[in-house]
Amino acid sequence: MGPRSSSPVSPRHAVVCGSSMAGLLTAGLLARHFERVTLVERDGLVDSSQPRKGVPQGPHTHVLLQRGLDIATSIFPGLQEELRSAGAQVMDMSADCAWHVAGAWRKRIPSGVTLYSQTRPLLEWRVRAMVRALPNVRILDRREVAGLLHDETGTRVTGLRLRAPGGTEEMPLAADLVVDASGRGSRMPDWLEDLGLSRVEETRMQIDVGYATRLYRTPTGFDAGWKMLMLSPELPRLRRFGAILPIEGNRWTVTLCGWLKDYPPTDDAGFLAYARALAQPHLYEALKNAEPLGPISSHRLPHSQWRHYERLPRMPEGLIVVGDAFCSFNPIYGQGMTSAALQVELLGECLRKGLGGLSRRYFARAGRVLKMPWAMSTTEDLRLPELGDSRPFGSAFLHWYGERFQRLTATDAEAVQTFMEVMHMLKPPEAILSPRLLWKVLTGRSEGTEPPPGPEPLSARLSSRAA
Numbered sequence: 423m424g425p426r427s428s429s430p431v432s433p434r435h436a437v438v439c440g441s442s443m444a445g446l447l448t449a450g451l452l453a454r455h456f457e458r459v460t461l462v463e464r465d466g467l468v469d470s471s472q473p474r475k476g477v478p479q480g481p482h483t484h485v486l487l488q489r490g491l492d493i494a495t496s497i498f499p500g501l502q503e504e505l506r507s508a509g510a511q512v513m514d515m516s517a518d519c520a521w522h523v524a525g526a527w528r529k530r531i532p533s534g535v536t537l538y539s540q541t542r543p544l545l546e547w548r549v550r551a552m553v554r555a556l557p558n559v560r561i562l563d564r565r566e567v568a569g570l571l572h573d574e575t576g577t578r579v580t581g582l583r584l585r586a587p588g589g590t591e592e593m594p595l596a597a598d599l600v601v602d603a604s605g606r607g608s609r610m611p612d613w614l615e616d617l618g619l620s621r622v623e624e625t626r627m628q629i630d631v632g633y634a635t636r637l638y639r640t641p642t643g644f645d646a647g648w649k650m651l652m653l654s655p656e657l658p659r660l661r662r663f664g665a666i667l668p669i670e671g672n673r674w675t676v677t678l679c680g681w682l683k684d685y686p687p688t689d690d691a692g693f694l695a696y697a698r699a700l701a702q703p704h705l706y707e708a709l710k711n712a713e714p715l716g717p718i719s720s721h722r723l724p725h726s727q728w729r730h731y732e733r734l735p736r737m738p739e740g741l742i743v744v745g746d747a748f749c750s751f752n753p754i755y756g757q758g759m760t761s762a763a764l765q766v767e768l769l770g771e772c773l774r775k776g777l778g779g780l781s782r783r784y785f786a787r788a789g790r791v792l793k794m795p796w797a798m799s800t801t802e803d804l805r806l807p808e809l810g811d812s813r814p815f816g817s818a819f820l821h822w823y824g825e826r827f828q829r830l831t832a833t834d835a836e837a838v839q840t841f842m843e844v845m846h847m848l849k850p851p852e853a854i855l856s857p858r859l860l861w862k863v864l865t866g867r868s869e870g871t872e873p874p875p876g877p878e879p880l881s882a883r884l885s886s887r888a889a
């Protein structure tokens with residue numbers, strides 16, 4: 423058994439461990455329900471847009487899906503204006519994006535699905551500024567959570583044990599509610615075992631994904647007919663992805679990514695060579711004469727992981743887990759921050775009935791919230807035969823259908839619109855199986871006949887201009 427809380431529980435005090443996106447959204451929500459909220463963060467936090475040690479994925483392209491942005495905006499009204507004035511680029515996910523997928527360029531339509539594009543540190547910094555402005559939230563940085571405080575029976579969590587990073591002296595912090603938002607490396611499974619609970623089950627999918635990201639100055643007068651470029655893989659044949667997104671400061675964030683240890687190199691020549699081997703030449707063409715700004719950052723993620731807290735026979739009361747600490751996805755599908763936002767939204771719904779029984783209510787529903795994004799990303803990853811022989815029932819049909827559906831998006835506006843809304847979690851994945859879309863996929867009939875030609879490679883545009 424770990425130590426017990428010696429100080430009396432302070433009334434209406436919530437403590438959040440970890441001040442990355444999941445922790446910040448949680449603190450913003452809890453500020454409406456608790457007298458006081460304390461956000462505990464191991465890193466030192468500065469008042470600027472900078473990558474930091476505790477968020478090593480920070481230098482990489484981060485897409486905040488519209489559902490996540492909507493939830494974040496409901497917690498922090500004014501967030502979108504805040505991001506725009508900090509330089510975020512606002513785009514229509516379809517009309518502004520040249521996207522090559524399943525062997526064709528997706529049809530581009532005004533979809534109304536909006537992407538705010540900025541660096542991850544900028545997003546976190548502006549949300550953190552909004553948290554700091556809340557009068558009842560205190561951010562305690564340079565403090566590490568070392569474990570839980572709990573009651574005599576171990577059935578209720580009553581706070582956290584804190585220490586300075588690297589230090590040994592511990593300080594108790596009492597709370598009515600503790601939220602773990604400490605990311606993939608969360609030690610909660612160990613702490614729950616210390617409380618006498620069984621080990622939380624974990625589902626892992628070995629993906630061995632590697633990222634390499636570099637910032638570039640947007641070339642003066644650049645006009646290739648797109649603001650954002652996405653070159654999707656064609657799993658299992660082509661296992662590489664590349665994207666260019668415009669961000670604050672008249673820059674591009676350029677990310678290359680590969681599955682199963684097909685890691686993109688981090689030297690200049692290797693990075694360009696990898697870009698050249700993508701499904702289309704457009705990304706390479708755009709990069710080869712662009713000015714890089716700084717080094718190439720890399721990140722490797724061996725597996726997606728879902729810690730099934732929802733399956734534990736009991737969770738202690740007064741304890742919630744959100745974000746990557748609960749479920750951490752293959753980042754390529756851009757779901758992490760939005761899934762965290764969905765969990766925070768669920769927490770808000772569960773809090774409407776008060777604190778009594780909160781953990782039970784939350785974990786009873788959290789599994790269903792995670793199921794949808796987990797199924798969307800793992801279904802795609804399971805196209806790789808190396809991931810083993812066993813597949814969930816229906817996978818073969820979903821792979822067959824999914825590929826044909828993606829091809830349909832080359833010519834059919836309804837398919838494009840539905841895809842964008844599903845991807846951005848505004849509609850459930852079943853929407854792509856509506857009777858009309860099913861009919862179009864099965865019969866091969868769509869609104870258009872010929873797929874759009876797609877953007878010309880830059881070299882072709884330049885030579886035709888010169889001629």
Ligand SMILES: Cc1cc2nc3c(=O)[nH]c(=O)nc-3n(C[C@H](O)[C@H](O)[C@H](O)COP(=O)(O)OP(=O)(O)OC[C@H]3O[C@@H](n4cnc5c(N)ncnc54)[C@H](O)[C@@H]3O)c2cc1C
Binds near residue numbers: 476568762
């Ligand atoms: C390469 C890459 C690209 C990604 N791209 C996208 C994307 O495009 N879109 C998207 O939505 N998501 C993306 N993600 C996922 C996204 O980064 C996370 O889902 C998101 O940051 C939410 O995570 P989190 O807040 O739960 O945890 P984290 O971001 O991991 O943050 C955990 C926080 O807890 C702190 N902490 C940890 N332990 C302690 C402790 N003991 N005491 C105190 N503090 C502690 C850390 O310092 C950190 O601040 C990507 C991830 C990777 C790896």
